[in-house]
Amino acid sequence: MTDLIARREALLGPNVPTFYDDPVHIVRGEGVWLYDAKGRRYLDCYNNVAHLGHCHPRVVEAIAHQAAQLNTHSRYLHEGILDYGERLVAKFDHGLSQMLMTCTGSEANDVALRMAQAVTGKTGLIATDNTYHGNTTAVAHLSTRRPPIGGYPPHIRRVPAPDSLAPLGGSPKAQAKAFAANVAQAIEELEQAGHGFAGLMLCPIFANEGMPGLAPGFLDATVNVVKRAGGLILCDEVQPGFGRLGSHWWGHELLGFAPDLVTLGKPMGNGHPVAAVVARPDVMAAFRNAFGYFNTFAGNPVSCAAANAVLDVIEDEGLVENAEAVGAYALGLLLELRHPLIADVRGLGLFFAIEFARDGLPDGAFCGRVVEAAKDRGILLGRVGRAQHILKMRPPLPFSRENAQMLATTLKDILQEMPA
Incomplete structure (x- = not known):
């Protein structure tokens, strides 16, 4: 050792x-x-x-079988990414019908930020002050583990996170309204500073904030604030997604709101590095036209085989x-x-x-x-x-x-x- x-x-x-x-x-x-x-x-x-579960035999077999047959990037036509993507987007409502694959949740969240900026033409972004959304430069600016060199950039606002010991507004009952008010204030600051407001990124159950036990409807007021300001709700489902919550496949379903896009990661491949963004067609088109995104390893046949096997096992078992x-x-x-x-x-x-x-x-x-x-x-x-x-x-x-x-x-x- x-x-x-x-x-x-x-x-x-x-x-x-x-x-x-x-x-x-x-x-x-x-x-x-x-x-x-x-x-x-x-x-x-x-x-x-x-x-x-670790080393699930059906996922292992799917990876080995596809790796022995073909593994290349998505600029060639291949059924694997389509077969998987059609199954995945069928798990969503709210017009979330298109998918972009990445290799990690960090990459997916990075893309989500750029999607919000492409749709709105603005750069301002908001997250909570006690969260983690990944380790690219862009999403690291939202996270709290270590302040970035030179401090947080001016187009980022970090609002107080919901808390169970010290609830916003002084009580659990007041917390939803207080959280929405803080988001509204951050939006106003971004607008006055000239950055404008592109989107709010959050985990629907606030997992990294400690999963503070929020009831369905908690985010309704916040969603209304974001929508009135013309911004997007960027929903990070890396932790609550794929049925972990039991009652629902996705955390936003449990909380009862409609995100503009959803990011997925770790559980998606049961240990194989695969992740994705699922979005409405208008959001996807704005991003594709603005950035022309390509990722060599994202959506490769082996990754798609692993992810497809995960869906099989969740459903069959x-x-x-x-x-x-x-x-x-x-x-x-x-x-x-x-x-x-x-x-x-x-x-x-x-x-x-x-x-x-x-x-x-x-x-x-x-x-x-x-x-x-x-x-x-x-x-x-x-x-x-x-x-x-x-x-x-x-x-x-x-x-x-x-x-x-x-x-x-x-x-x-x-x-x-x-x-x-």
Whole structure:
């Protein structure tokens, strides 16, 4: 292990992150399990990349079969991208009927920003002040992990994110109106500064903000503000999409609003690098005519075969229904957990959050101790939130009731042994 860490530092440079204080050396994955170099298995309750479970045999077979036959770019005619795209856009309403493929969610979000600018002829963009939408230069300017060199560019506004511990407007009831008012103010600032307003990018369930438990209709006032200003709603479905929420295929369906475009990423290929933007034809045409976009690897036959197999498995194995049923069961178990620092427990399908606070303030240190203790007991978790004080759990969709029991029992044991 020490040798691996030294080799990483020597080759990859400083500040290359790993999970956990004592990193895990993973060598194999199968279903909801990951296995380390010593043969120990870990229940993966964090990795939404392996949407169908790690190394799903149908996806592996689809990739291998297509790779042995043909893999090239989309400037040649090929049925694969069309067969997949027709299936994908059929999952959407609101006139979202055209698709542009990329390799990563970061690329998809970068394209989405340019689509908004192409449609409106303006450059101003808005996101929340506690989010992450990728690592291209353009989307990194929206994110909060590290401020860009020279500060945030003047055409970007970052509005206060919805929060469960400190709700905007002073109360959960006032939060939706307060969020919309902040967006309206940011739009006015962009207009007065001469940038104009192109679009608002958000995750519909505010996953990186800690999934603060927002009810359907929360974004109605904000959507109205954006539409009145002539901007676009850019909906990042990388985390909630493809049925993770159980009740709906997409987060915007659950919240009840119509986006102008949707971006997709990690779960789309179950680990194969494939992503996309799904948009209305008028939005797509504006972008295509303004930018003439081409991406060598996006939409290649192997990527499309992987993505098509993902849709097959979700449908054939009833994984959306499983997310709803097992998600409700797991949430019930998590709601039974007791500890003085638990401020809230919430969940949507197979997406859960446990928020820790001390005297009403986020307790990131305690949350970090829980994550490390869970890893030591064979459960892989993550954390999120402004202070990294929220346990973030996104297990693969084949997650079972037995897996949920293991998760809840392990957390119960950990919390009982950790004094406040």
